[in-house]
Amino acid sequence: MSQENKGEQSQRKDQSQQKPRRRYYSRNRYYNKRRSSNRPDQQKVSFKKTSVVVPLLNEEESLSPLHIEIKKAFTKLTCDYEIIFVDDGSTDKSLDTIKRLAKENNKIRFISFKKNYGKSAALQLGFKSAKGDAIITMDADLQDDPAEIPNLLAKLDEGWDLVSGWKKTRHDPFIKKHTSKLFNYVTRVFSGIKIHDFNCGLKAYRGEIVKRINVYGELHRYVPVLANWEGFSVTEIPVKHHARRYGKTKFGISRFFKGFVDLMTVVFTTRYVKRPMHLFGLIGTFSFAFGILVNLYLSYEWFMGVPLKNRPLLFLGILLIIVGVQFFAVGLLGELIAHNFQDDNEYNVKERN
Ligand SMILES: Nc1nc2c(ncn2[C@@H]2O[C@H](COP(=O)(O)OP(=O)(O)O)[C@@H](O)[C@H]2O)c(=O)[nH]1
Ligand SMILES: [Mg+2]
Structure with a gap:
């Protein structure tokens, strides 16, 4: 080896010794291998990648804490993830916040509508652009708890096609709690699906379901019915629910009447459209x-x-x-x-x- 080469080598060695410990480790092949394999504290799931679809309308304050919570949930899982924020024509700073978060975390993707098309449209587009083999949907208002993601995926891994969250203890106003009970009862009777909470924002799906079903109008309340009609198995697990921390609800009492008309649409389109x-x-x-x-x-x-x-x-x-x-x-x-x-x-x- 020439004198020059030797000099260069020892210089490189010196440099690497001066480098901070973390950088040195991240170049270490052994360390990298360990990082990519499962850690004992991580829950193993059979899915390679989970897409978290978050439809939102004017939720600027909630997005940052929500992002942190979702990230935290995925440190406990072996699978990769992406977050798809679907901003439905928000008039506050939601889109700016999403863009800022996307710069911090390259796992964030977003779709922003020019005007408000409704939660169903947002879910539909989120579903179609999701790349994961498991999909989670959740509300953006921090009422759904991202810490439930591992539980939903574990249930999905048992072989179910759709796992719906059940807000067993709800933190919502009195009227909403009770109209919702009636809504769920009527839907249960008409659809024959034995779950308690059809309209919970927190749900997990196998990837192929969301590519098959069409959620339009205000049919987001009936995704389990649409999925079940296509032959997919549906179940539920109780999930934690929190009171709204920021902003206010986007759906008034009119949701109840619209919901009922939509139920007729769903029953007709699932059962009778072919006959x-x-x-x-x-x-x-x-x-x-x-x-x-x-x-x-x-x-x-x-x-x-x-x-x-x-x-x-x-x-x-x-x-x-x-x-x-x-x-x-x-x-x-x-x-x-x-x-x-x-x-x-x-x-x-x-x-x-
Ligand atoms: N994309 C979209 N999301 C919406 C719309 N309305 C509400 N959302 C989102 O849907 C979730 C649930 O809405 P929320 O108003 O909290 O309903 P509630 O919890 O049933 O009272 C939140 O993440 C909202 O931001 C809408 O028109 N479009
Ligand atoms: Mg809410």
């Missing part, structure tokens, strides 16, 4: 038959000499017949449309070779 005649035809037939019975009875009485001019029942009979025919016609039109819109993608195939 509208089973709903409209059935109602139409009942109405028509009942109307005919009423009018037969009136005809009999007329034969027996009772005049028809003072019989309000006649109007009911005629109405039932007309409404029955209309329901039947709507059912037929529906069948025609369903027939012309056959789409193979609507069948959720489990396996094929």
Whole structure:
């Protein structure tokens, strides 16, 4: 070795000895290997990457603490993660805060809408751009606790397709707690899914679910119903819930009425969209038959000499017949449309070779 080379080498050695301890370690292959393998205090999950989708509207104060909590939750897990903030046309400094956080942490991605499209639209876009094989959704207002993420993923790992949070002890105003109970009861009855809390923001999904379902309008309340209808298994675990720390709720009492109409949409689109005649035809037939019975009875009485001019029942009979025919016609039109819109993608195939 030439004198020059030797000099260079010893200089490099000197340099490396002067370097701070941490930098020296991060170059050490052994250390790096240990860092990438599981630490004993970490919970092992079978997912490679988890996408945390956070829809938000005007939550500037909550975002920083939320980010810290999410980061902390993932130090306890073996999987990689990304956070997707979906800012839905916030008018406060939420977007600036997200951009600042994204500079600090390259695992943060964000989508910002030009105007407010609603929570469902935000979730839908977040879902479609998520890269993880597990997806977590959570509210941005710190009411959902990121410390529950490991528990949700553990439950998902048991083989479930969707794990919904259940705010067993809620920290919400009285009215909301009770309207929500009624909402959950009605949804349980109509959907047949036995979970307590359909509208909990904190949920975990297998990646393939969120690519399959379409959340639009205000259907975010019914994601478990939509998923279940596609054949995915749904369960729940109790999760911690906190009172709102900053800002105020974005949904007023109108949520209750909208929610009910949406339930009808969900029931119709999941159960009857492929066979509208089973709903409209059935109602139409009942109405028509009942109307005919009423009018037969009136005809009999007329034969027996009772005049028809003072019989309000006649109007009911005629109405039932007309409404029955209309329901039947709507059912037929529906069948025609369903027939012309056959789409193979609507069948959720489990396996094929
Ligand atoms: N993307 C989006 N998120 C929303 C909208 N409204 C509310 N959110 C978010 O949804 C979450 C729950 O909203 P919140 O007002 O706390 O509802 P509550 O907890 O049911 O009273 C929060 O993270 C909100 O920022 C909206 O219109 N668009
Ligand atoms: Mg909230």
